[in-house]
Amino acid sequence: MGVYLAHNAANNLRLRGIKSGFDFLFQPAGFDIGEALIDYDSAHSYLEAVLVGLLNTLRVAVIGIVLATVIGTAVGIGRLSRNALLRGLCRVYVEFFRNVPVLLQLLMWYLILTEMLPAPDEPLYFGAGFYLSKGGFNFPLPEWAFGHFTLALGVAAGAMAAFAWNLRERRIFERTGKEPRVLLAAIGWLLGLGVLGWVLGGAPHAMRMPEAGAFAIEGGGAVTPEFLAVLTGLTLYTAGFIAEVVRAGIQAVPRGQDEAAKSLGLSSAQEMRLVLLPQALRIIIPPLTSQYLNLTKNSSLAVAVGYPDVVSILNTSINQTGRAVECIAIIMLVYLATSLFTSALMNWYNARAAIRER
Amino acid sequence: MARSLAPASLVAPRPAPQSRHGLLSELRERFFGNRLSTLTTLVILALLLQVLPDAMAWALVHPVWSADAELCKQAMGEGACWGVVAEKYRVIIFGYYPFNEQWRPLVATLLMVALLVASCTRALWNRWLVLLWFSVMLAVFGLLGGGYFGLAPVPTDRWGGLPLTVLLATLSIVAAFPLAILVALGRRSDMPAVSAVCTVYIELIRGVPLISVLFMASFLFPLLMPTGNKIDVLLRVFIGITLFAAAYTAEVIRGGLQAIPKGQVEAAQSLGLGYWQTQGKIVLPQALSMVVPGVMNNFIGIFKDTSLVTIVSLYELTGALGLALNSDPDWRPYKLEGYIFITLIYFCGCYAMSRYSLWIESHLSRSRAR
Numbered sequence: 001m002g003v004y005l006a007h008n009a010a011n012n013l014r015l016r017g018i019k020s021g022f023d024f025l026f027q028p029a030g031f032d033i034g035e036a037l038i039d040y041d042s043a044h045s046y047l048e049a050v051l052v053g054l055l056n057t058l059r060v061a062v063i064g065i066v067l068a069t070v071i072g073t074a075v076g077i078g079r080l081s082r083n084a085l086l087r088g089l090c091r092v093y094v095e096f097f098r099n100v101p102v103l104l105q106l107l108m109w110y111l112i113l114t115e116m117l118p119a120p121d122e123p124l125y126f127g128a129g130f131y132l133s134k135g136g137f138n139f140p141l142p143e144w145a146f147g148h149f150t151l152a153l154g155v156a157a158g159a160m161a162a163f164a165w166n167l168r169e170r171r172i173f174e175r176t177g178k179e180p181r182v183l184l185a186a187i188g189w190l191l192g193l194g195v196l197g198w199v200l201g202g203a204p205h206a207m208r209m210p211e212a213g214a215f216a217i218e219g220g221g222a223v224t225p226e227f228l229a230v231l232t233g234l235t236l237y238t239a240g241f242i243a244e245v246v247r248a249g250i251q252a253v254p255r256g257q258d259e260a261a262k263s264l265g266l267s268s269a270q271e272m273r274l275v276l277l278p279q280a281l282r283i284i285i286p287p288l289t290s291q292y293l294n295l296t297k298n299s300s301l302a303v304a305v306g307y308p309d310v311v312s313i314l315n316t317s318i319n320q321t322g323r324a325v326e327c328i329a330i331i332m333l334v335y336l337a338t339s340l341f342t343s344a345l346m347n348w349y350n351a352r353a354a355i356r357e358r
Numbered sequence: 359m360a361r362s363l364a365p366a367s368l369v370a371p372r373p374a375p376q377s378r379h380g381l382l383s384e385l386r387e388r389f390f391g392n393r394l395s396t397l398t399t400l401v402i403l404a405l406l407l408q409v410l411p412d413a414m415a416w417a418l419v420h421p422v423w424s425a426d427a428e429l430c431k432q433a434m435g436e437g438a439c440w441g442v443v444a445e446k447y448r449v450i451i452f453g454y455y456p457f458n459e460q461w462r463p464l465v466a467t468l469l470m471v472a473l474l475v476a477s478c479t480r481a482l483w484n485r486w487l488v489l490l491w492f493s494v495m496l497a498v499f500g501l502l503g504g505g506y507f508g509l510a511p512v513p514t515d516r517w518g519g520l521p522l523t524v525l526l527a528t529l530s531i532v533a534a535f536p537l538a539i540l541v542a543l544g545r546r547s548d549m550p551a552v553s554a555v556c557t558v559y560i561e562l563i564r565g566v567p568l569i570s571v572l573f574m575a576s577f578l579f580p581l582l583m584p585t586g587n588k589i590d591v592l593l594r595v596f597i598g599i600t601l602f603a604a605a606y607t608a609e610v611i612r613g614g615l616q617a618i619p620k621g622q623v624e625a626a627q628s629l630g631l632g633y634w635q636t637q638g639k640i641v642l643p644q645a646l647s648m649v650v651p652g653v654m655n656n657f658i659g660i661f662k663d664t665s666l667v668t669i670v671s672l673y674e675l676t677g678a679l680g681l682a683l684n685s686d687p688d689w690r691p692y693k694l695e696g697y698i699f700i701t702l703i704y705f706c707g708c709y710a711m712s713r714y715s716l717w718i719e720s721h722l723s724r725s726r727a728r
Binding site: 012013082084089095100107112116298300303311318325339 | 578
């Protein structure tokens with residue numbers, strides 16, 4: 001059967017005069033891309049166009065994953081609150097966002113962001129250089145200087161110091177039973193060495209502020225409404241699912257654990273941090289991983305609102321070159337690689353959180 | 359000398375616990391249980407008071423209900439224009455389908471919904487249901503496609519709107535479920551070739567987004583056909599969604615299969631049952647009843663995922679809305695109202711399915727309790 005299908009495909013390709021092979025990747029793409037993180041114009045090759053798309057996909061996926069985790073965890077814990085109003089509100093959130101197709105949500109956000117907002121010549125101003133309008137979201141960016149490099153160095157040194165501090169505290173804990181205080185110290189090390197690096201580098205503080213011009217907002221950093229629509233839609237949708245994962249994980253910890261912790265005299269914060277969360281995490285991580293993968297895969301819906309992600313760019317490439325087999329192979333390869341990488345990372349984290357059986 | 363653990367004096371008696379009965383104390387416990395809870399209640403109430411009155415006024419107090427573009431223009435910004443639904447509901451719900459023939463998709467949709475409701479009713483779970491499915495689906499295709507009994511033929515690329523959504527979801531669910539069972543059994547098979555093929559299929563499909571599977575269906579399937587044969591766009595999309603859904607459902611079912619103790623299989627084998635008898639009579643009934651919530655979740659996912667076929671130019675509910683409004687400058691400004699309308703339709707469908715899933719679950723747990 002495979003031979004039969006391959007024979008058909010070869011025949012059809014020949015009849016339609018479509019050439020096959022990946023050589024087209026090195027020809028000029030001939031189309032422009034609205035937003036590119038790397039230098040790109042229509043004279044660059046298809047390969048570079050695909051790379052631009054890949055970076056756009058990763059950008060929306062990574063930021064989306066972080067935001068969805070934060071919102072989802074908050075809503076999930078809110079669903080277990082003592083307060084009935086908060087509980088109800090979180091439940092409405094979960095039911096609504098999970099039960100409406102994500103594509104519809106993306107299209108709605110895109111509509112709201114491109115048609116309901118004021119025009120770029122009279123944007124919403126939030127103060128401190130943050131503007132929102134039909135043209136997208138504009139924000140101040142620091143002017144690049146040597147001081148930022150030393151700042152990064154300082155933060156890196158702070159991270160290492162915090163790690164060493166953690167080891168030291170743990171040794172002391174194992175010898176004396178004195179409770180380790182890691183969080184505050186780690187923040188202190190990071191901030192302290194970071195600020196030190198910044199000051200040593202000359203304390204640069206020049207910012208590129210966006211300014212409302214006659215027709216549009218100029219200067220500073222900017223993201224397009226397409227990016228915002230995809231990000232908002234994916235984040236809120238996935239957060240609904242993550243909330244359920246978190247709630248189920250916490251509820252799955254046996255009640256006796258909570259009672260035992262209380263009878264040992266742990267405070268409720270200690271109980272959450274030392275008893276409930278480590279056990280809940282074990283249950284949460286595998287389904288959380290698949291939510292992360294879903295978010296990454298759903299970012300391909302960006303094609304519907306015109307955000308140039310990797311699927312959208314390869315779709316254009318198919319229409320221009322007719323190399324459907326090759327382009328779809330690239331899409332599959334990209335997503336398989338991303339999925340495998342994410343699951344490898346989460347499996348590693350899961351192995352750390354899992355019960356160490358002797 | 360060991361210190362005595364007993365207290366030196368009697369502990370004072372504690373006051374009796376407060377009554378938890380009565381509306382007032384119930385309310386106090388729920389909304390003002392402690393300081394944090396009180397603060398939360400007040401903050402949320404303040405936020406709701408900010409948002410709700412305006413939203414209510416927009417949606418229910420000042421909207422325009424009639425299909426009058428002039429009135430809608432005047433109300434812009436103060437009230438919603440539900441008139442857009444009154445004006446365009448035929449296109450939103452039925453898409454491109456020929457205007458004078460739209461009673462046919464209406465009857466077809468009602469038939470399918472009735473069939474689904476019947477299939478969910480416990481009293482009707484018997485072998486006649488299979489016959490019912492065949493006859494109803496035959497009637498649905500006859501009604502939509504036409505060409506018989508004096509009905510004008512309508513090609514599949516003009517089918518659209520809600521009937522297409524319901525049809526695609528129903529067919530994909532019905533086709534994906536048995537395929538998923540086979541693939542799940544195949545992945546656990548002792549035959550290395552079978553299990554390798556099933557594993558590769560599952561992992562490949564689960565690793566890529568549905569869009570790419572749909573692209574594959576619309577670009578690649580025509581290439582694989584014998585020269586000169588065309589494969590219908592609806593059929594291609596249906597195959598794409600089914601292959602996609604089956605891979606996910608197979609993994610859920612495999613979870614159930616793995617939870618069946620080995621003793622069950624061994625007992626069946628020592629009774630002399632063959633492979634298919636063992637799986638069909640012993641393993642699958644137990645495994646499937648365990649994974650009902652997961653499988654129902656996947657079905658809800660399929661229903662939502664049918665919205666993606668609009669990207670490969672089939673005008674189901676989401677696509678039909680664009681069709682209805684994008685090219686009409688009078689009504690285009692009220693697209694948000696249109697979106698809210700179809701959001702409600704999707705929400706009702708998904709919510710009903712999730713409630714039904716809960717009902718089955720409680721039903722099955724009753725059968726498991728002794």
